[in-house]
Amino acid sequence: MASIKEVSTVIAIDKDKNSKYAVKWAVDNLLMKNTSCTLIHVIRTKALHPRNVENASKQGRPPTNEELHQFFLPFRGFCARKGIVAKELVLHDIDVPSALTEYIIENNIRSIVVGAPNWNVFRRIFNDADVPSSLVRSAPESCTIHVVSKRKVMNLQPLGPSENKIIKPTTKLLKETLSLKGNSTSQDLFFRKSYKNGILRQSSDVIYFGQNNNAIQQGKAYISSEESNPPTLSDENNLSKLIDGSKLNENQDAVRNSNSSSSTNSSSKSPRTLETEINKLKLELKKTTEEYTKACREAVMAKVKAMDLEKFMFEEEQNIEKARLGEEAALALAEVEKQKTKAAIESAEMSRCLAAIEIKKRKQTEKRAMQKEEEKQIALNTNQPDNILCKRYNIKEIEDATNCFDKALKLGEGGYGPVFKGLLDNTVVAIKALRSNITQGDRQFQQEVDVLTTVRHPNMVLLLGVCPENGCLVYEFTENGTLEDRLFQKDNTPPLPWNLRFKIASEIATGLLFLHQTKPEPIVHRDLKPSNILLTKNYVTKIADVGLARLVPPSAADKTTQYHMTATAGTFFYIDPEYQQTGLLGVKSDIYSLGVVLLQIITGKGPMGVARLVEEAIHEGKFEEVLDPNVKDWPVEETLSLASLALKCCEMRKRDRPDLGSVILPELNRLSDLGGVLDTDIVTASR
Template sequence: MEDVEAEIRRLKLELKQTMDMYSTACKEALTAKQKAMELQRWKMDEEKRIKDARLAEEEALALAESEKARRVAAIQTAEASKRIAENEAQKRISAEMKALKEAEGKKKAFDALSHTNLRYRRYTIEEIEVATEYFAEERKIGEGGYGPVYRCTLDHTPVAIKVLRPDAAQGRSQFQQEVEILCCIRHPNMVLLLGACPEYGCLVYEYMANGSLEDRLFRRGNTPPIPWQHRFRIAAEIGTGLLFLHQTRPEPLVHRDLKPANILLDRNYVSKISDVGLARLVPPSVADNVTQYRMTATAGTFCYIDPEYQQTGMLGIKSDIYSLGIMLLQIITGKPPMGLTHHVERAIEKGTFIEMLDHSVPDWPVEEALSVAKMALKCAELRRKDRPDLGTAILPELNRLRDLAEENMQFSPFGTGPYTSPIHSQVSTQDLRSGPGTVQSGYDSSRSRYSGSSNPGR
């Protein structure tokens, strides 16, 4: 039994030693596993750092390449800008030389005007002084951008005399232009030049009792509204006069400043186009029969000037079509031109077009007025090639509406006789009767328009 007990004790001792060794081995294995995991994490961190470093290096290389390409592009742009600047400088020098030559030519032509046998009545300054009572203030009916306008009587005929101020240098070229054009053309819808005194820069026009279309549309002076029958007739007359200008030979004549203020009305409300001082004869294009001519400086009036002409300087007969479109919208709406095309388009889309018509006219033929509005919107397209032709598309429709208006005159309260108003002042273009704050061929600040240069596109 003692041997068995001794053997049992020995076995217990060995078991304890074995258990201790197992416990130690487990601890060592756990420690080794923890170290292995830490090593794995360190390895992953190192790989991530290496990857980040590689990406940073690639980004740095890409940035360097981009900076290099940008530097090359900047150098090329600078060289191109230098070449453009040199070309512009050369063009400017050429334009200045050309303008100088043109100015000299115009001055010579103006100086020679008094010695030229033109087809107009020559008045002496003494005759004009007597007729205007030596330019009495009571005779003055307007103040234009280049001088005052007086109403008087010459040769037993009521006339309006525009007097050029001595300091109006730019007005001299327009004076010469207007004399040269008006003395050579005659048309029922063009204002009549009765004579001139070229030595003192005086132009003698027929007197238009009802002033300008603009003043009558806005009823300045509390004048009665124009019936729709007369409005349709006036629109057709404007189109007829404009077509006459565009069909002059050998070269078409572009008005460049067509607007209601430049449409005069006689005592029977017959309309006549005036203020051709900005008009230009331009050579016709052989390619498409559409007159286009590059001008060194654009001219016209804000809201009426052709956007394409304003941007490119390319003048064409369809530049006047844009102005005509704006005028047609004003004739039926009696509203200012600013944003008028947008408002009319929105009204047509919403079916509220009748609200855009001039409310002072109670008996509008809505369908015919809508036809005018749609045609006017086509005329006011931004691109010149999208605008209709005056002779083949616009004028036939205007003549149809004029015939309709004449048929309905007997049903109009104004149809029993000539439609005249109590207004008795010669109200012409901005140059014929503008008030303070007006710049010829610029923008009329007194009528909520931008007042500035006569070259808005520059």
């Protein structure tokens, strides 16, 4: 025996109009929202293979695309609008009612909806059995059959295997029923044929009477009444009334007893008395019929109200469930947001602690650096002249060497003071005198003496002696003056060729790297510019004027910690912008000054706005126009490489500038080697 499956509602469909009415009625009246139903179409076949008969009739199969469009697709809209899930199956069998009956029994179906049959002339003549009538005879008692037409619905209870209580109308009543007016619909004919075939049982919900059938007759005797108007097949309001068969049988028994009694006593009673009793029975019958009709109407209304209430309760349960799920989702979301907020607060607190630790470390580093600086300055201020590692001159020797600082011997003017040409120990020297009104002059003097006496390099100017009494410094004499004089052709000097300019750029970077790699503490020049770069007779570059140089802690040479200066120093257009704004000094502060000097070497222009000028020319493809016009044979490709490197050195932030030892100097050496061996005599001869 098949196992009991999930109970559902089945709707049998075909291509006729009544199938459409059946689906619509079931969706509107029988099914509730979020429930399911099964749409079944049976295909009649002439014969099936014996092994496939059982499976084909009981289990069914999903429809093909052609069957889906032909039978099922028009009914999907009814179910979708009501939120009903429809399962679609196709059954194969020789007989349609047999296929439906087997499916009902196999799946324990409690309710099946079918369309009323269309009765044509041939079916009337041959009295062919229709699907609803066959289902009434073969379906189990637990299944209710709903027969639906355009304006009528009939609920039938199938006959059980042991039930034989069928109401069989008399021949005369059947004749009156079948002799209705010609304008009856095919569905009316079905209802009359069903009554004729005796399929309306005592438990049936709806019974239709003939239009001219105004009496219930038993045998040959019947009672006629002109006053009563029972419902007819054409009366649309009476088609929805449910009339119980058992009540009708009771009324028929009462009429039979009355007729039998009347016929027995008719000979003993007068016609007037007989007529009175007949009228009385007629009134009682009419009253009973009206009471029963009213009770049926109230039962239908109660059933509708119960269905509405059940539907309302179901919807309320759905709303409550949705509200509960929404509340749970909101609580979950709130919990997630709470966790995010907590994590953000913890992260902010951790960041604040790390920032406080970093600030504390920086302050400690700055404090230690300041203490070392103060100790160094104290040591420098307490040094005696005997500690100076160079020759010491007195003021008279300095005055004799400069002819008492004759203006004719003046070579130039610097921030520290004037520079004179002199003769000491039969050697031409350059003497830099301290200006009397300069602030912190003694400190700069001592700083330059300290740096130049502790470092020696071919690209650093050589300190020959000092005069501590008058604050004079004696340097080696450089015949070709400063780089600034030669770039701007002071005293009509010839322009420097491009290969010599590349060599000078390389030597400047070499001397600067030497200062940055000084041990134990790097030295930052802080005032690198063309006027502080000297050129010897053979155009060897010498970096001078280190009076503003600073000894910074080794930690300040890296990229993480900077040495904080309370006051900036240097020439405006060459000062590192980040150092000028924050006071944080590092070895890359000199890289910015080097970038400006390199741009001046290739353009021959002043420092103001030179970086922007070259950058715009490169972007516009006019780079050759900004090169020094006094040099006619610039190698454009190599010069463009030098300009791009110089622009990287002029970046606003220290961390964006390239490294001097690993990036800048190797590139400058490569460009210097392109010039080959320089013939300095040619340049000297052209002066």
